[in-house]
Amino acid sequence: MEGTVDGFRYGAVTPVAAYLMACLGGALGLRCIVRTLLSTQSWKAGWLALGAAAIGCGIWTMHFIAMIGFQVVETRIRYDVGLTVLSLAVAIVVVGIGVFIVGYRGASPLNLSFAGVVTGLGVAAMHYLGMAAMHLNGTVRYDTTVVALSVLIAIVAATAALWAAVTIRGFLTSLGASLVMGVAVSGMHYTGMAAVSVHVHGRVGGTWAGDTPTSLLLPMLIGPVIFLVLAGVVVMFDPLLVLGDGDWNRKTEPAPAVPAQPDSVFESRSITARAPQDPHWVARQSPQR
Template identity: 60%
Template sequence: MQGTVDGFSYGLVTPVVAYLMACLGGALGLRCTTRSMLAVHSWRAGWLALGSAAIGSGIWTMHFIAMMGFTVKETPVHYDKAITFASLALGIVMVGLGVFIVGYRGATGVALFTGGTITGLGIATMHYLGMAGMRLNGVLRYNTLTVAASVVIAVVAATAALWAAGRVRGLLWSVGASLILGFGVTGMHYTGMAALRVHLHGAAGPPAGESSAALLAPMMIGPLVFLCLAGVVVLFDPLMVMGRSSRVPAERKPGVPAHPEAARAGRSPLPRAGQGSSRSPQSR
Protein backbone atom coordinates (compact mmCIF):
# COMPACT_ATOMS: atom_id res chain seq x y z
CA MET A 1 0.00 0.00 0.00
CA GLN A 2 1.36 3.42 -0.92
CA GLY A 3 1.18 6.17 1.66
CA THR A 4 -0.20 9.63 1.03
CA VAL A 5 2.74 12.00 1.39
CA ASP A 6 2.34 15.71 2.13
CA GLY A 7 5.48 17.85 2.26
CA PHE A 8 3.64 21.14 2.80
CA SER A 9 1.30 20.53 5.71
CA TYR A 10 2.03 24.08 6.96
CA GLY A 11 1.74 25.61 3.51
CA LEU A 12 4.57 27.91 2.41
CA VAL A 13 5.75 28.59 5.96
CA THR A 14 8.24 25.72 6.19
CA PRO A 15 9.74 26.16 2.69
CA VAL A 16 10.27 29.90 3.20
CA VAL A 17 11.77 29.55 6.70
CA ALA A 18 13.92 26.63 5.51
CA TYR A 19 15.25 28.72 2.62
CA LEU A 20 16.09 31.61 4.97
CA MET A 21 17.98 29.25 7.30
CA ALA A 22 19.97 27.84 4.38
CA CYS A 23 20.82 31.41 3.30
CA LEU A 24 21.88 32.35 6.84
CA GLY A 25 24.18 29.36 7.21
CA GLY A 26 25.55 29.93 3.72
CA ALA A 27 26.16 33.64 4.32
CA LEU A 28 28.03 33.03 7.57
CA GLY A 29 30.03 30.16 6.14
CA LEU A 30 31.00 31.96 2.93
CA ARG A 31 32.05 35.09 4.83
CA CYS A 32 34.26 32.93 7.05
CA THR A 33 35.76 31.29 3.95
CA THR A 34 36.46 34.69 2.41
CA ARG A 35 37.93 35.91 5.70
CA SER A 36 40.26 32.92 5.85
CA MET A 37 41.89 33.99 2.58
CA LEU A 38 42.83 37.31 4.17
CA ALA A 39 44.27 35.74 7.32
CA VAL A 40 47.75 34.61 8.17
CA HIS A 41 48.35 30.90 7.71
CA SER A 42 48.06 30.06 11.41
CA TRP A 43 44.50 31.47 11.60
CA ARG A 44 43.22 30.19 8.27
CA ALA A 45 42.19 26.75 9.52
CA GLY A 46 40.12 28.30 12.31
CA TRP A 47 38.13 30.50 9.94
CA LEU A 48 37.58 27.59 7.54
CA ALA A 49 36.43 25.31 10.36
CA LEU A 50 33.98 27.96 11.57
CA GLY A 51 32.71 28.45 8.02
CA SER A 52 32.28 24.71 7.46
CA ALA A 53 30.32 24.29 10.68
CA ALA A 54 28.11 27.29 9.82
CA ILE A 55 27.28 26.00 6.33
CA GLY A 56 26.68 22.46 7.62
CA SER A 57 24.51 23.63 10.52
CA GLY A 58 22.50 25.94 8.29
CA ILE A 59 21.84 23.21 5.74
CA TRP A 60 20.93 20.65 8.41
CA THR A 61 18.58 23.10 10.11
CA MET A 62 17.04 23.94 6.74
CA HIS A 63 16.40 20.26 6.08
CA PHE A 64 14.60 19.59 9.33
CA ILE A 65 12.60 22.81 9.27
CA ALA A 66 11.34 21.65 5.88
CA MET A 67 10.68 18.20 7.37
CA MET A 68 8.39 19.77 9.97
CA GLY A 69 5.90 20.08 7.15
CA PHE A 70 6.31 16.45 6.06
CA THR A 71 3.56 14.02 6.95
CA VAL A 72 2.30 10.63 5.80
CA LYS A 73 -1.45 10.51 6.18
CA GLU A 74 -1.69 6.86 7.17
CA THR A 75 1.15 6.59 9.72
CA PRO A 76 2.96 8.66 12.36
CA VAL A 77 6.53 9.71 11.61
CA HIS A 78 9.33 9.56 14.19
CA TYR A 79 13.08 10.19 14.01
CA ASP A 80 16.06 8.19 15.24
CA LYS A 81 18.14 10.74 17.15
CA ALA A 82 21.46 8.96 16.62
CA ILE A 83 21.10 8.87 12.83
CA THR A 84 19.66 12.39 12.78
CA PHE A 85 22.68 13.86 14.55
CA ALA A 86 25.03 11.63 12.57
CA SER A 87 23.70 13.33 9.43
CA LEU A 88 24.68 16.70 10.95
CA ALA A 89 28.20 15.52 11.80
CA LEU A 90 28.80 13.85 8.45
CA GLY A 91 27.43 16.86 6.59
CA ILE A 92 29.78 19.24 8.42
CA VAL A 93 32.78 16.99 7.80
CA MET A 94 32.13 16.61 4.07
CA VAL A 95 31.31 20.29 3.59
CA GLY A 96 34.48 21.06 5.55
CA LEU A 97 36.61 18.97 3.20
CA GLY A 98 35.37 20.96 0.23
CA VAL A 99 35.74 24.31 1.98
CA PHE A 100 39.28 23.51 3.13
CA ILE A 101 40.32 22.51 -0.39
CA VAL A 102 39.13 25.82 -1.81
CA GLY A 103 40.44 27.75 1.20
CA TYR A 104 43.99 26.44 0.76
CA ARG A 105 44.16 25.79 -2.99
CA GLY A 106 42.05 28.64 -4.30
CA ALA A 107 38.72 28.84 -6.09
CA THR A 108 40.00 27.89 -9.53
CA GLY A 109 40.41 24.82 -11.72
CA VAL A 110 40.72 21.41 -10.18
CA ALA A 111 40.55 22.71 -6.60
CA LEU A 112 37.21 24.43 -7.21
CA PHE A 113 35.77 21.42 -9.05
CA THR A 114 36.94 19.01 -6.33
CA GLY A 115 35.86 21.22 -3.46
CA GLY A 116 32.47 21.98 -5.00
CA THR A 117 31.83 18.32 -5.77
CA ILE A 118 32.71 17.18 -2.24
CA THR A 119 30.65 19.97 -0.68
CA GLY A 120 27.67 19.16 -2.90
CA LEU A 121 27.94 15.47 -2.09
CA GLY A 122 28.11 16.41 1.59
CA ILE A 123 24.84 18.32 1.25
CA ALA A 124 23.19 15.37 -0.50
CA THR A 125 24.60 12.88 2.01
CA MET A 126 23.25 14.92 4.89
CA HIS A 127 19.81 14.97 3.28
CA TYR A 128 19.53 11.27 2.53
CA LEU A 129 21.10 10.13 5.80
CA GLY A 130 18.65 12.39 7.63
CA MET A 131 15.84 10.74 5.68
CA ALA A 132 17.20 7.33 6.68
CA GLY A 133 16.62 8.34 10.31
CA MET A 134 12.85 8.49 9.76
CA ARG A 135 10.83 5.80 11.48
CA LEU A 136 7.33 4.96 10.22
CA ASN A 137 5.13 1.98 9.40
CA GLY A 138 6.60 1.48 5.94
CA VAL A 139 9.69 1.81 3.78
CA LEU A 140 11.05 4.71 1.77
CA ARG A 141 11.75 4.26 -1.93
CA TYR A 142 13.24 6.76 -4.35
CA ASN A 143 13.19 7.44 -8.06
CA THR A 144 16.82 7.08 -9.17
CA LEU A 145 16.79 9.78 -11.85
CA THR A 146 15.20 12.35 -9.55
CA VAL A 147 17.74 11.55 -6.82
CA ALA A 148 20.55 12.03 -9.35
CA ALA A 149 19.06 15.39 -10.34
CA SER A 150 18.99 16.48 -6.69
CA VAL A 151 22.67 15.60 -6.28
CA VAL A 152 23.59 17.56 -9.42
CA ILE A 153 21.70 20.60 -8.09
CA ALA A 154 23.62 20.39 -4.80
CA VAL A 155 27.00 20.11 -6.54
CA VAL A 156 26.33 23.01 -8.93
CA ALA A 157 25.08 25.27 -6.13
CA ALA A 158 28.01 24.41 -3.87
CA THR A 159 30.56 25.00 -6.64
CA ALA A 160 29.04 28.38 -7.54
CA ALA A 161 29.00 29.46 -3.89
CA LEU A 162 32.61 28.40 -3.26
CA TRP A 163 33.71 30.22 -6.41
CA ALA A 164 32.11 33.38 -5.09
CA ALA A 165 33.67 32.90 -1.65
CA GLY A 166 37.14 32.52 -3.15
CA ARG A 167 36.97 35.15 -5.87
CA VAL A 168 34.64 37.88 -4.61
CA ARG A 169 35.40 40.17 -1.69
CA GLY A 170 32.39 42.51 -1.61
CA LEU A 171 29.72 41.96 1.02
CA LEU A 172 26.81 42.30 -1.42
CA TRP A 173 28.37 39.77 -3.79
CA SER A 174 28.73 37.29 -0.94
CA VAL A 175 25.13 37.86 0.10
CA GLY A 176 24.14 37.08 -3.48
CA ALA A 177 26.23 33.91 -3.35
CA SER A 178 24.50 32.84 -0.14
CA LEU A 179 21.10 33.37 -1.79
CA ILE A 180 22.24 31.13 -4.64
CA LEU A 181 23.48 28.50 -2.22
CA GLY A 182 20.24 28.69 -0.23
CA PHE A 183 18.19 28.33 -3.40
CA GLY A 184 20.28 25.38 -4.55
CA VAL A 185 20.18 23.59 -1.20
CA THR A 186 16.44 24.12 -0.77
CA GLY A 187 15.86 23.09 -4.39
CA MET A 188 17.95 19.98 -3.81
CA HIS A 189 15.87 19.14 -0.73
CA TYR A 190 12.51 19.39 -2.44
CA THR A 191 13.78 17.66 -5.56
CA GLY A 192 14.90 14.79 -3.34
CA MET A 193 11.53 14.77 -1.61
CA ALA A 194 9.80 14.61 -5.00
CA ALA A 195 11.70 11.36 -5.61
CA LEU A 196 10.25 9.81 -2.44
CA ARG A 197 7.54 7.20 -2.27
CA VAL A 198 6.36 5.60 0.99
CA HIS A 199 5.20 2.00 0.84
CA LEU A 200 3.28 1.06 3.96
CA HIS A 201 3.32 -2.28 5.77
CA GLY A 202 -0.38 -3.01 5.40
CA ALA A 203 -3.25 -0.78 6.37
CA ALA A 204 -2.78 1.79 9.08
CA GLY A 205 -5.02 4.12 11.00
CA PRO A 206 -4.69 7.88 11.38
CA PRO A 207 -1.31 8.96 12.80
CA ALA A 208 -1.17 9.48 16.54
CA GLY A 209 1.36 11.07 18.84
CA GLU A 210 3.40 14.25 18.60
CA SER A 211 3.68 16.24 15.41
CA SER A 212 6.93 16.41 13.43
CA ALA A 213 7.42 20.01 14.58
CA ALA A 214 7.21 18.99 18.24
CA LEU A 215 9.66 16.14 17.68
CA LEU A 216 12.22 18.08 15.64
CA ALA A 217 12.24 21.49 17.32
CA PRO A 218 14.20 20.40 20.45
CA MET A 219 16.89 18.77 18.29
CA MET A 220 17.52 22.02 16.40
CA ILE A 221 18.26 24.13 19.47
CA GLY A 222 22.01 23.38 19.44
CA PRO A 223 22.64 24.19 15.75
CA LEU A 224 20.52 27.35 16.02
CA VAL A 225 22.50 28.57 19.03
CA PHE A 226 25.73 27.88 17.15
CA LEU A 227 24.53 29.89 14.14
CA CYS A 228 23.70 32.79 16.44
CA LEU A 229 27.19 32.68 17.95
CA ALA A 230 28.75 32.51 14.47
CA GLY A 231 26.67 35.54 13.54
CA VAL A 232 28.08 37.45 16.49
CA VAL A 233 31.63 36.65 15.32
CA VAL A 234 30.82 37.94 11.84
CA LEU A 235 29.20 41.15 13.10
CA PHE A 236 32.11 42.04 15.38
CA ASP A 237 34.90 41.44 12.87
CA PRO A 238 35.15 44.32 10.34
CA LEU A 239 37.24 42.26 7.91
CA MET A 240 34.69 39.45 8.12
CA VAL A 241 31.88 41.81 7.15
CA MET A 242 33.63 43.79 4.42
CA GLY A 243 35.82 41.02 3.06
CA ARG A 244 38.83 43.31 2.56
CA SER A 245 40.19 46.06 4.75
CA SER A 246 40.95 49.39 3.12
CA ARG A 247 44.42 49.08 4.56
CA VAL A 248 45.16 45.75 2.86
CA PRO A 249 46.90 46.10 -0.52
CA ALA A 250 44.72 44.70 -3.31
CA GLU A 251 47.62 42.90 -4.93
CA ARG A 252 48.46 40.92 -1.84
CA LYS A 253 48.06 37.17 -2.19
CA PRO A 254 45.33 35.69 0.04
CA GLY A 255 46.68 34.53 3.36
CA VAL A 256 49.82 36.70 3.30
CA PRO A 257 49.83 39.14 6.24
CA ALA A 258 49.56 42.78 5.27
CA HIS A 259 51.70 45.69 6.47
CA PRO A 260 49.14 48.42 7.10
CA GLU A 261 51.63 51.21 7.88
CA ALA A 262 53.59 50.59 4.72
CA ALA A 263 50.42 50.29 2.66
CA ARG A 264 49.17 53.68 3.86
CA ALA A 265 52.50 55.29 3.09
CA GLY A 266 52.56 53.70 -0.37
CA ARG A 267 55.95 52.07 0.05
CA SER A 268 57.42 48.61 0.60
CA PRO A 269 57.33 47.36 4.21
CA LEU A 270 61.02 46.35 3.96
CA PRO A 271 63.90 48.83 3.42
CA ARG A 272 65.67 48.64 0.10
CA ALA A 273 69.19 47.35 -0.08
CA GLY A 274 71.67 49.85 1.30
CA GLN A 275 69.10 52.19 2.84
CA GLY A 276 68.73 50.74 6.32
CA SER A 277 72.36 51.17 7.49
CA SER A 278 73.17 54.46 5.73
CA ARG A 279 70.49 56.57 7.42
CA SER A 280 71.25 58.30 10.69
CA PRO A 281 69.05 57.76 13.74
CA GLN A 282 67.78 61.35 13.42
CA SER A 283 66.50 60.74 9.90
CA ARG A 284 64.58 57.51 10.74
Protein backbone atom coordinates in the same frame (compact mmCIF):
# COMPACT_ATOMS: atom_id res chain seq x y z
CA MET B 1 -1.62 0.78 -0.33
CA GLU B 2 0.09 3.92 -1.54
CA GLY B 3 0.39 6.67 1.04
CA THR B 4 -0.49 10.30 0.44
CA VAL B 5 2.78 12.24 0.71
CA ASP B 6 2.59 15.93 1.57
CA GLY B 7 5.74 18.04 1.90
CA PHE B 8 3.95 21.30 2.76
CA ARG B 9 1.87 20.46 5.82
CA TYR B 10 2.13 24.00 7.19
CA GLY B 11 1.97 25.75 3.85
CA ALA B 12 4.74 28.19 2.99
CA VAL B 13 5.98 28.51 6.60
CA THR B 14 8.47 25.63 6.58
CA PRO B 15 9.87 26.23 3.05
CA VAL B 16 10.46 29.92 3.75
CA ALA B 17 12.01 29.28 7.19
CA ALA B 18 14.18 26.52 5.74
CA TYR B 19 15.35 28.78 2.91
CA LEU B 20 16.25 31.58 5.33
CA MET B 21 18.34 29.21 7.46
CA ALA B 22 20.19 27.97 4.38
CA CYS B 23 20.89 31.60 3.39
CA LEU B 24 22.07 32.46 6.90
CA GLY B 25 24.47 29.53 7.06
CA GLY B 26 25.77 30.29 3.57
CA ALA B 27 26.26 34.00 4.30
CA LEU B 28 28.16 33.36 7.54
CA GLY B 29 30.28 30.67 5.91
CA LEU B 30 31.20 32.92 2.98
CA ARG B 31 32.18 35.80 5.27
CA CYS B 32 34.35 33.51 7.39
CA ILE B 33 36.18 32.26 4.31
CA VAL B 34 36.55 35.81 2.99
CA ARG B 35 38.16 36.66 6.36
CA THR B 36 41.05 34.30 5.55
CA LEU B 37 41.52 35.98 2.17
CA LEU B 38 41.57 39.55 3.48
CA SER B 39 44.37 38.95 5.95
CA THR B 40 47.14 36.37 5.70
CA GLN B 41 47.90 36.94 9.39
CA SER B 42 44.54 35.58 10.58
CA TRP B 43 44.07 32.11 12.06
CA LYS B 44 43.20 30.52 8.74
CA ALA B 45 42.31 27.03 9.96
CA GLY B 46 40.00 28.42 12.64
CA TRP B 47 38.10 30.71 10.27
CA LEU B 48 37.78 27.96 7.64
CA ALA B 49 36.47 25.55 10.28
CA LEU B 50 33.96 28.14 11.50
CA GLY B 51 32.84 28.76 7.91
CA ALA B 52 32.43 25.04 7.23
CA ALA B 53 30.45 24.55 10.45
CA ALA B 54 28.20 27.51 9.60
CA ILE B 55 27.44 26.22 6.09
CA GLY B 56 26.98 22.64 7.33
CA CYS B 57 24.65 23.69 10.15
CA GLY B 58 22.71 25.91 7.76
CA ILE B 59 22.18 23.03 5.31
CA TRP B 60 21.22 20.57 8.07
CA THR B 61 18.88 23.03 9.75
CA MET B 62 17.27 23.81 6.41
CA HIS B 63 16.67 20.10 5.79
CA PHE B 64 14.99 19.34 9.11
CA ILE B 65 12.92 22.51 9.21
CA ALA B 66 11.57 21.44 5.83
CA MET B 67 11.01 17.91 7.19
CA ILE B 68 8.76 19.28 9.93
CA GLY B 69 6.35 20.09 7.13
CA PHE B 70 6.59 16.57 5.65
CA GLN B 71 3.85 14.06 6.38
CA VAL B 72 2.30 10.86 5.11
CA VAL B 73 -1.41 11.24 5.72
CA GLU B 74 -2.07 7.56 6.49
CA THR B 75 0.68 7.10 9.10
CA ARG B 76 2.68 8.96 11.70
CA ILE B 77 6.42 9.61 11.28
CA ARG B 78 9.11 9.16 13.92
CA TYR B 79 12.86 9.77 13.75
CA ASP B 80 15.91 7.82 14.86
CA VAL B 81 18.11 10.00 17.07
CA GLY B 82 21.44 8.42 16.11
CA LEU B 83 20.99 8.81 12.35
CA THR B 84 19.70 12.35 12.78
CA VAL B 85 22.82 13.40 14.71
CA LEU B 86 25.05 11.51 12.25
CA SER B 87 23.55 13.46 9.36
CA LEU B 88 24.58 16.73 11.08
CA ALA B 89 28.15 15.48 11.53
CA VAL B 90 28.31 14.39 7.88
CA ALA B 91 27.10 17.81 6.72
CA ILE B 92 29.80 19.67 8.68
CA VAL B 93 32.64 17.27 7.83
CA VAL B 94 32.06 17.08 4.08
CA VAL B 95 31.60 20.84 3.75
CA GLY B 96 34.81 21.23 5.77
CA ILE B 97 36.70 18.99 3.34
CA GLY B 98 35.66 21.12 0.39
CA VAL B 99 36.33 24.41 2.19
CA PHE B 100 39.81 23.37 3.33
CA ILE B 101 40.73 22.12 -0.16
CA VAL B 102 39.96 25.44 -1.84
CA GLY B 103 41.14 27.43 1.20
CA TYR B 104 44.65 25.94 1.18
CA ARG B 105 45.12 24.69 -2.40
CA GLY B 106 43.32 27.45 -4.28
CA ALA B 107 40.37 27.51 -6.65
CA SER B 108 41.98 26.00 -9.73
CA PRO B 109 39.51 24.12 -11.97
CA LEU B 110 40.85 20.76 -10.77
CA ASN B 111 40.71 21.62 -7.06
CA LEU B 112 37.30 23.26 -7.41
CA SER B 113 35.85 20.31 -9.33
CA PHE B 114 37.16 17.75 -6.84
CA ALA B 115 36.05 19.74 -3.80
CA GLY B 116 32.64 20.40 -5.37
CA VAL B 117 32.04 16.72 -6.10
CA VAL B 118 33.08 15.65 -2.60
CA THR B 119 30.99 18.34 -0.93
CA GLY B 120 27.97 17.77 -3.17
CA LEU B 121 28.01 14.03 -2.54
CA GLY B 122 28.32 14.73 1.18
CA VAL B 123 25.33 17.09 1.14
CA ALA B 124 23.32 14.46 -0.70
CA ALA B 125 24.46 11.84 1.82
CA MET B 126 23.32 14.12 4.65
CA HIS B 127 19.91 14.48 3.01
CA TYR B 128 19.35 10.77 2.49
CA LEU B 129 20.72 9.90 5.94
CA GLY B 130 18.09 12.25 7.33
CA MET B 131 15.49 10.47 5.24
CA ALA B 132 16.76 7.08 6.48
CA ALA B 133 16.20 8.32 10.04
CA MET B 134 12.44 8.33 9.38
CA HIS B 135 10.39 5.45 10.80
CA LEU B 136 6.82 4.99 9.66
CA ASN B 137 4.29 2.26 9.13
CA GLY B 138 5.28 1.71 5.53
CA THR B 139 8.09 1.40 3.02
CA VAL B 140 9.80 4.47 1.54
CA ARG B 141 10.63 4.21 -2.14
CA TYR B 142 12.67 6.50 -4.38
CA ASP B 143 12.57 7.37 -8.07
CA THR B 144 16.13 6.69 -9.21
CA THR B 145 16.13 9.36 -11.93
CA VAL B 146 14.93 12.11 -9.60
CA VAL B 147 17.44 11.03 -6.94
CA ALA B 148 20.25 11.30 -9.49
CA LEU B 149 19.00 14.77 -10.43
CA SER B 150 19.02 15.85 -6.78
CA VAL B 151 22.61 14.63 -6.39
CA LEU B 152 23.63 16.54 -9.52
CA ILE B 153 21.99 19.70 -8.15
CA ALA B 154 23.90 19.19 -4.88
CA ILE B 155 27.24 18.90 -6.71
CA VAL B 156 26.59 21.98 -8.86
CA ALA B 157 25.41 23.96 -5.83
CA ALA B 158 28.45 22.92 -3.77
CA THR B 159 30.86 23.81 -6.58
CA ALA B 160 29.24 27.21 -7.07
CA ALA B 161 29.33 27.87 -3.31
CA LEU B 162 33.02 27.01 -3.06
CA TRP B 163 33.81 29.15 -6.09
CA ALA B 164 31.93 32.06 -4.55
CA ALA B 165 33.72 31.53 -1.22
CA VAL B 166 37.18 32.15 -2.71
CA THR B 167 36.21 34.62 -5.45
CA ILE B 168 33.60 36.99 -4.03
CA ARG B 169 34.82 39.37 -1.33
CA GLY B 170 32.41 42.29 -1.10
CA PHE B 171 29.63 42.25 1.47
CA LEU B 172 26.77 42.83 -0.96
CA THR B 173 28.10 40.29 -3.46
CA SER B 174 28.53 37.75 -0.63
CA LEU B 175 24.93 38.41 0.40
CA GLY B 176 23.74 37.84 -3.16
CA ALA B 177 25.77 34.62 -3.38
CA SER B 178 24.24 33.35 -0.13
CA LEU B 179 20.73 33.96 -1.51
CA VAL B 180 21.62 31.91 -4.59
CA MET B 181 23.08 29.20 -2.34
CA GLY B 182 19.81 29.10 -0.40
CA VAL B 183 17.88 28.54 -3.63
CA ALA B 184 20.27 25.77 -4.71
CA VAL B 185 20.20 23.93 -1.36
CA SER B 186 16.42 24.22 -1.08
CA GLY B 187 16.07 23.08 -4.69
CA MET B 188 18.21 20.02 -3.97
CA HIS B 189 16.10 19.16 -0.93
CA TYR B 190 12.70 19.46 -2.57
CA THR B 191 13.94 17.67 -5.69
CA GLY B 192 14.99 14.78 -3.45
CA MET B 193 11.61 14.87 -1.70
CA ALA B 194 9.85 14.69 -5.08
CA ALA B 195 11.51 11.29 -5.56
CA VAL B 196 9.77 9.88 -2.46
CA SER B 197 6.77 7.61 -2.48
CA VAL B 198 5.48 5.55 0.46
CA HIS B 199 3.76 2.18 0.43
CA VAL B 200 1.78 2.02 3.67
CA HIS B 201 1.52 -1.33 5.47
CA GLY B 202 -1.83 -2.77 6.43
CA ARG B 203 -0.91 -3.07 10.11
CA VAL B 204 1.47 -1.43 12.59
CA GLY B 205 4.82 -3.19 12.56
CA GLY B 206 8.02 -2.74 14.54
CA THR B 207 9.01 0.48 12.80
CA TRP B 208 7.66 2.84 15.46
CA ALA B 209 10.87 3.20 17.45
CA GLY B 210 12.02 6.79 17.59
CA ASP B 211 10.70 10.25 18.37
CA THR B 212 8.04 12.37 16.75
CA PRO B 213 9.07 15.46 14.74
CA THR B 214 7.98 17.86 17.48
CA SER B 215 9.69 15.94 20.29
CA LEU B 216 12.97 15.39 18.40
CA LEU B 217 13.48 17.85 15.58
CA LEU B 218 12.44 21.06 17.32
CA PRO B 219 14.75 20.55 20.36
CA MET B 220 17.60 19.40 18.13
CA LEU B 221 17.26 22.46 15.92
CA ILE B 222 17.91 24.74 18.89
CA GLY B 223 21.62 23.84 19.03
CA PRO B 224 22.50 24.59 15.36
CA VAL B 225 20.39 27.75 15.42
CA ILE B 226 22.18 29.02 18.53
CA PHE B 227 25.52 28.20 16.89
CA LEU B 228 24.57 30.17 13.77
CA VAL B 229 23.56 33.14 15.91
CA LEU B 230 26.88 33.04 17.79
CA ALA B 231 28.80 32.71 14.54
CA GLY B 232 26.88 35.71 13.27
CA VAL B 233 27.95 37.71 16.32
CA VAL B 234 31.59 36.78 15.74
CA VAL B 235 31.38 37.83 12.10
CA MET B 236 29.51 41.07 12.83
CA PHE B 237 32.02 42.24 15.44
CA ASP B 238 35.20 41.19 13.66
CA PRO B 239 36.95 44.49 12.77
CA LEU B 240 38.30 43.23 9.45
CA LEU B 241 34.88 42.20 8.16
CA VAL B 242 33.26 45.36 9.54
CA LEU B 243 35.78 47.64 7.81
CA GLY B 244 35.69 45.72 4.56
CA ASP B 245 38.47 44.92 2.12
CA GLY B 246 39.27 48.41 0.92
CA ASP B 247 39.16 50.14 4.33
CA TRP B 248 41.26 47.43 5.96
CA ASN B 249 43.92 47.69 3.25
CA ARG B 250 44.07 51.44 3.59
CA LYS B 251 44.54 51.16 7.34
CA THR B 252 47.13 48.41 7.33
CA GLU B 253 49.24 48.97 4.22
CA PRO B 254 52.42 50.98 5.00
CA ALA B 255 52.79 54.33 3.33
CA PRO B 256 55.16 54.33 0.32
CA ALA B 257 58.69 55.45 1.12
CA VAL B 258 59.56 58.98 -0.05
CA PRO B 259 63.20 59.68 -0.97
CA ALA B 260 64.82 62.19 1.36
CA GLN B 261 65.44 65.60 -0.19
CA PRO B 262 68.65 67.53 0.59
CA ASP B 263 68.08 70.43 2.96
CA SER B 264 70.84 72.64 1.54
CA VAL B 265 73.29 73.10 -1.30
CA PHE B 266 76.09 71.71 0.89
CA GLU B 267 74.16 68.50 1.61
CA SER B 268 73.42 68.15 -2.11
CA ARG B 269 77.11 68.40 -2.91
CA SER B 270 77.89 65.86 -0.18
CA ILE B 271 75.42 63.38 -1.71
CA THR B 272 76.96 63.93 -5.14
CA ALA B 273 80.44 63.31 -3.75
CA ARG B 274 79.33 60.00 -2.18
CA ALA B 275 77.52 58.78 -5.33
CA PRO B 276 79.03 55.92 -7.40
CA GLN B 277 81.63 57.03 -9.90
CA ASP B 278 79.42 56.29 -12.85
CA PRO B 279 80.00 58.70 -15.75
CA HIS B 280 76.39 58.31 -16.89
CA TRP B 281 75.15 59.10 -13.39
CA VAL B 282 77.40 62.18 -13.22
CA ALA B 283 76.20 63.30 -16.60
CA ARG B 284 72.59 63.03 -15.50
CA GLN B 285 73.27 65.09 -12.39
CA SER B 286 75.15 67.88 -14.21
CA PRO B 287 73.13 71.04 -14.87
CA GLN B 288 72.07 71.59 -18.48
CA ARG B 289 73.73 74.56 -20.16
